[in-house]
Amino acid sequence: GMKATTPKSIMATGGKFAYPDDAAETPDTLTTVYEFDDFTVQWEHANGIDGGPYGRNHGVAFIGNFGTLVVDRGGWEVIPEGKRMEAVPFQKSQDNGLDLHTANFIDVVRSRQLEALNAPVSAGAHIAIFSQMGNIAYRTGEKIYWNEQKRRFSSDAANKLLAAEYHNGYRIPNV
Numbered sequence: 001g002m003k004a005t006t007p008k009s010i011m012a013t014g015g016k017f018a019y020p021d022d023a024a025e026t027p028d029t030l031t032t033v034y035e036f037d038d039f040t041v042q043w044e045h046a047n048g049i050d051g052g053p054y055g056r057n058h059g060v061a062f063i064g065n066f067g068t069l070v071v072d073r074g075g076w077e078v079i080p081e082g083k084r085m086e087a088v089p090f091q092k093s094q095d096n097g098l099d100l101h102t103a104n105f106i107d108v109v110r111s112r113q114l115e116a117l118n119a120p121v122s123a124g125a126h127i128a129i130f131s132q133m134g135n136i137a138y139r140t141g142e143k144i145y146w147n148e149q150k151r152r153f154s155s156d157a158a159n160k161l162l163a164a165e166y167h168n169g170y171r172i173p174n175v
Contacts, residue, residue, distance in 0.1 A: 006129070007034040007041070009145045012138035034136035043134060054079065066160030073098075136161045 014030035016022075028048050034041040052072065053061035059072030066084040070077055073096075078088035105167045114121075136158050137144050145154040153159050166172075 002036070003041060004036045004039075004128075006146055006148050007036050007133065009143055010133045010137040011143040012134050014138060018046075026135070030037060030105070030138060032137060034130070034134070127130040 004140045009161040010032065012030060012032040014027040016024065016028050018028045032043040034043070052058045052071045054068070056070070056072050059070060062069040062071075063142040065081065067078050067087075070079065073093065075090055075092040077084070080087050100150070101119065104116070108114060108117050131143075133146065136153070139161060140155060140157045142155055142157065144158045146152075147154065157162070
C-alpha cells in the first residue's frame with residue numbers, strides 16, 4: 001500500500017438520491033477526497049442505482065499512474081493507461097474471500113489465538129477511522145483538517161462527531 005496513516009484533509013459531497021425517503025442517514029451517493037502528503041485518494045460510491053465502476057454493477061476501482069485495477073466479488077482485471085503496461089484480462093474469483101475471512105475470525109475467537117488472524121484488528125480499526133473521517137466531512141459540509149498528534153480536527157463541528165452521545169448519560173464501562 002501507500003504506507004500512509006491518516007489524511008491531512010478530507011472533503012465530501014453527496015446525498016440520498018436513490019431512496020430519499022427511507023429511514024437511512026447515510027448518503028447513498030458520496031464522493032470523498034482524502035489528501036495525504038504525497039497523494040490523494042478519491043472515494044466514490046453510489047448505492048441503489050446500479051452504477052458500479054467500469055460497467056459493473058458493484059465493485060471498486062484503484063486508479064494508478066499506469067493503469068486501473070477493477071475488483072468485485074466476481075473477480076478482477078487490470079486496464080492499462082495507454083501503452084504504459086500490459087492489460088490483465090478478467091480473472092474470476094477462485095473462492096469466496098468474505099466467507100474465508102469470516103471463518104478465520106470465528107476460529108480465532110474460539111481459539112483466542114490472535115496471531116492466527118489473517119487480518120489484524122488494527123487494520124480494521126484503521127479503515128473504520130478513515131471511513132468515519134469521510135462521513136464527518138460529509139455531515140459538516142466542510143473541508144476538514146486532521147491533526148494526527150492531537151487526534152482532533154481543526155473544526156469544532158467535526159470534533160463533536162468524533163464520539164457518540166449516549167442516551168440518558170450511558171457510559172461505556174471501563175473493563
